[in-house]
Amino acid sequence: MTNSQLKQTLSQFMDQVWNQGNYDQIPKFVAPQYEIKNDPGDQWNGQVIDHETFKVRVAYSRNAFPDLNFAIEEMVAEDNCVAASWIMSGTHEGDLPQLPATGRRFSITGITIYYFEDGKVSGHWQAFDQLGFLSQIQFRA
Numbered sequence: 001m002t003n004s005q006l007k008q009t010l011s012q013f014m015d016q017v018w019n020q021g022n023y024d025q026i027p028k029f030v031a032p033q034y035e036i037k038n039d040p041g042d043q044w045n046g047q048v049i050d051h052e053t054f055k056v057r058v059a060y061s062r063n064a065f066p067d068l069n070f071a072i073e074e075m076v077a078e079d080n081c082v083a084a085s086w087i088m089s090g091t092h093e094g095d096l097p098q099l100p101a102t103g104r105r106f107s108i109t110g111i112t113i114y115y116f117e118d119g120k121v122s123g124h125w126q127a128f129d130q131l132g133f134l135s136q137i138q139f140r141a
Contacts, residue, residue, distance in 0.1 A: 001119050003077035010082045010114055013121055014070050021062050023055045028120075030054055035115075035123035041130060048123075064101070065090030073109075080116045085109065088128070092137045106136040 001009070013029035016022045035048045044057055062068055068090040076083045089107040092099075110128025114121050 001080075001116065005119075006077045006080070006082050006116055007075045009116075009119065010075065010084060010121065011072060014072060014084075014086075017058060018061075019069050021058065023058065026051050026054055026058075031117050031120040031122035033122065037115075037123055037125040039124065039126045042126075064092065064094040064096050066093055067091050082114045082116070083111065084114065085111045102137045104137040106133050108132045108136070 009029065013025075016025040017029060030051060032050060033048050034050075034054055036042060036044050036046065039045045042057075043060075044053065049057065069088070071087045071089070073085045073087060075085075087107060087109055089105070091105050092102045095101050108129040109132075110126060112124050112126040115123040
């Protein structure tokens with residue numbers, strides 16, 4: 001795939017799967033084996049997951065944040081990788097382990113490097129503003 005095609009595929013993946021929750025689109029965009037190389041706070045961090053587990057992972061986030069939205073700010077593509085900076089926003093309406101729902105809105109920034117194999121997203125490495133998230137939902141440990 002060209003760099004332009006990689007960016008287009010990533011944009012569609014983020015919109016269809018993460019923003020809209022179209023789980024039936026996972027096989028179209030996600031490789032059969034997806035590696036979460038680094039994603040602090042993700043319960044699947046460091047694991048290789050299949051399509052069914054990927055669906056559970058997306059549902060886990062969308063249950064906590066039903067209006068979850070990733071707005072991609074910039075993308076850079078090279079060698080079957082796309083680095084994307086984004087703004088994630090939503091409302092914390094569902095409980096997470098050790099983090100009960102607050103009903104508060106948040107908007108944070110992050111960056112993810114997505115890896116591609118055979119035209120599908122095959123893994124990622126991610127960093128984001130966890131402290132900003134916790135302060136916006138006014139979580140107190």
